[in-house]
Amino acid sequence: MTDSSDLLFNQPVIVEACEEFVQRDMLGIKGSFPGLLQDAPMSSTAVVNGLSQQLIYQLQLIVPDAFVSFDDLNVDLLDAAFPYVQTPAKQALQRAIQDRGQTMQVNSAYRTIAQQMLLYNDRFNNSNPVAPPGASNHQTGLAIDIEDARGWEVYLMRYGWYPLPGDPPHFDYQGGGTIDLRSQSILAFQQLWNLNYPNQKISEDGGFGPQTENALNRSPAPGFSKAPWDGKPRTLRLAMPRMEGSDVLKLQEGLKKAGIVVGADGEFGPATDKAVKEFQQKKGLKPDGIVAVKTREQMA
Structure with a gap:
């Protein structure tokens, strides 16, 4: 779990507490916390699943076909592991899984900015750094955290998925045909906030500033009343x-x-x-x- 690597959009690396985050998400929590994100317990990022699903769908409306699910592949997923990557990354992942011929356990893939906000709010209780929302590689749609990372390494590297030094479960896709989705991940939230709170609008600039941070913390963990799937x-x-x-x-x-x-x-x-x-x-x-x-x- 990283901020963007030098090979990913020329950004500096922040090595996050990958294994520590995954341990929380293995608690088996499925439903969203019935309150605001800022009040949600940091037991598992699954406590914001409702809001996360709205953010993912809104992002798919912004970048149609670029951001796709890979849950049709031979994978097992944790309760908070949203199986989304960019299309070239999925194609490469599929080849790696086919080559090895085993089920891949995915602990984390795309992490919404709602999930990242939970981790960022709790950063002082982590032993390692935590990237702010929109800055983690997990918002690019080009990152996965998996079990048996070393067993998968040779297969993943064959198709452009590379391990991050110092972060054992984490792999980044470094092939071509991709875009940086991090600003769109923030934009998706900004659009949903403004749809639901037209009298408290924030800038739709794709940047994570104090205004967006405050709004994200005040967002309902189960999701907004006006959802992106209401129209489509x-x-x-x-x-x-x-x-x-x-x-x-x-x-x-x-x-x-x-x-x-x-x-x-x-x-x-x-x-x-x-x-x-x-x-x-x-x-x-x-x-x-x-x-x-x-x-x-x-x-x-």
């Missing part, structure tokens, strides 16, 4: 980390109206997956548990 729905499915938010709650309420037994907690877990498949089967759709256009049309 996201595809919902069983995933890790668990999808959560207003759209999941709306789905669950729609399933209940259709006579399907399911809880309405705003988290897409195994019970919701089962309920979606039951609904799809009743409607003559492929019962794959994926909520996209056809399933939504049947629920309208």
Whole structure:
């Protein structure tokens, strides 16, 4: 877990407390803290999963197709490990995994600025430095932290993923065809804040200054009331980390109206997956548990 390396956009290196962060995220916490980010406990970065998912979706709206999920590869993910990298980095990761022929355990990949804010707020309790939000390599979409790093090293390096000295689990993709997403990661938050608080607008400049820091700390950990998927729905499915938010709650309420037994907690877990498949089967759709256009049309 680093700030950008000299090979990544010509920025200086900050070696973060990678293994220390991962130990917290292994606590098995899935749901978001029901309050503001600044009040959230630093038990796991999963406590801001709801806000993080909104930030990821907003970033994907800003840079379509450049920033993609790799959870369709042969990987296991921690509860707070969002499986997103830039497209060339995913292609290289896929080749490395295919070459070794084993499942890769990913402890961290893209880390949202909400997650980074938690770590930064708690930096005085860490033994190593912590990069401010927007400055970590984990906001570039070109970084992963994994288990069995040395076992994977030869395969990853073959395709442009290189280990960071002094940070054993961390690898950075250094191939071509990428962009620096860190400012867009901040811009995504600034846009969402302004959408939700039009009377308290902050600059949409992609920079992490005092105004943005203050707003981020005052943001709701479960996510804003006006979400980026309100205008352009996201595809919902069983995933890790668990999808959560207003759209999941709306789905669950729609399933209940259709006579399907399911809880309405705003988290897409195994019970919701089962309920979606039951609904799809009743409607003559492929019962794959994926909520996209056809399933939504049947629920309208």
